[in-house]
Amino acid sequence: MIVLAWILVILLFIIGMLGTIYPVLPGVLAIYGAFFVYGFMVGFEEFGIWFWSIQTLILLILIIADYTVGAISVKKVGGSRASVIGMTIGLLIGPFVIPAVGLILGPFLGAVLGELTQNQSLNHALKVGLGSLIGLFSSVVMKIVLQLIMILIFFIWIIF
Template identity: 25%
Template sequence: MVDWFVVGSLALLVVGVVGSVVPLVPGTLSSLVGVYLYWWTSGYTDPGPLLLAALTVVGVLALVADYFGGAVSARAGGASMVTTTLAAIVGIALFFVVGPLGIVLGVAGTVFVVEFYRHRDPERSLRAALYAAVGVLASTVVQLLVTVTMLVALVAVILL
């Protein structure tokens, strides 16, 4: 007999992996919901408390990296808070026009243009833009690694 809650848990974890690389699909959040749905289904026994805590902490850290990775890295590259806010808005808007590439190009391009307008220093503007682009890409890689790890961990719990 098929336990539909287990199937749902695994489906949420797969959505989490897909969502880690597809913008606007809640990757890590879906994975966390899948883990907790399975935990609830198991009568709060599987995964054990230590693994559940580890998956939760790693998932929350990945969420933070997702939401703030680009902004933090742009700030580390010297961009202002106004610049990073504008970059986020443009990146999301360009996603709907050119897809995932729009996020990276929108964030990096906006950071470069606004920082160049503020300081008239192309080198400084380019550095901030590169930091922002790397931050966006790095947060995606972190999310992918975390969601795949969560999926593998839960499959191992189910099979063992």
């Protein structure tokens, strides 16, 4: 049972980390879920209020930041609500429509098209598209770092 628990935990950690690149995967929720899998299959004894408080705080930061970093970046370069919506749609469908580069092209094209629907110039739309990419890359780096911290805290808590 312990071996199965560790296999599931590691699998959920991998899915969680892949979720930073493919937004259709659960990302941080998979990592958080791994803690419950471990608890139910091995035991919750190692975890206490501090473990859950720290992990839940990181989870909330990631969820809130995931939805705001891209929008803030687009707004910072003068993007409209339409470009934020376009960026989000592009982020979700880009990897499926253009598998190799859709994660990058999807948000960019979505933001550009969103601005163009608002009768903005092509130069302005391209600037907003670039802002969406900066937001995307910032968000991915932040998610990778914070999710690795969550995993590290888990192992520290289990070992010590």
